[in-house]
Amino acid sequence: MLALEEENGLLWICAGGRLGDEAYERFVPQFEHIAEREAGTVPVVIELARDFSGRDLGGLWRDLKFDIRHKDCFGRIAIIGDSKWEEWGTKLSSSLFRAEMKFFPPTQRSHAESWVRTVEDAA
Numbered sequence: 001m002l003a004l005e006e007e008n009g010l011l012w013i014c015a016g017g018r019l020g021d022e023a024y025e026r027f028v029p030q031f032e033h034i035a036e037r038e039a040g041t042v043p044v045v046i047e048l049a050r051d052f053s054g055r056d057l058g059g060l061w062r063d064l065k066f067d068i069r070h071k072d073c074f075g076r077i078a079i080i081g082d083s084k085w086e087e088w089g090t091k092l093s094s095s096l097f098r099a100e101m102k103f104f105p106p107t108q109r110s111h112a113e114s115w116v117r118t119v120e121d122a123a
Helices: 021-037 057-069 084-094 106-117
Strands: 002-007 010-015 042-048 074-080 101-104
Touching (some): 010 021, 074 106, 084 101
Parallel strands (some): 010 042, 042 074
């Protein structure tokens, strides 16, 4: 299951179960539509449901190509989850993204939203 919701320029993504090709095929056009409408980059919060079990291996290559093609579309990315492997995965994935990524436990959901909406000066 992969659900997207846009809220005041922020993209909320809820992921549960095992993500297959059908989730990807629904996600891409929705994301591209939002990215085309928004000026600059789109901040993203990804909530991983308790039953989230990742992406099938065949989809990882497809995901990587998507990430590279859209690298300039992402603002900060907050990952909300409750397991150590999700936190570890966020740290590993952050090296593949130009966007800043950070992991938050479910108790810090509002802090995650505030963090992705904050733009720090690079100067």
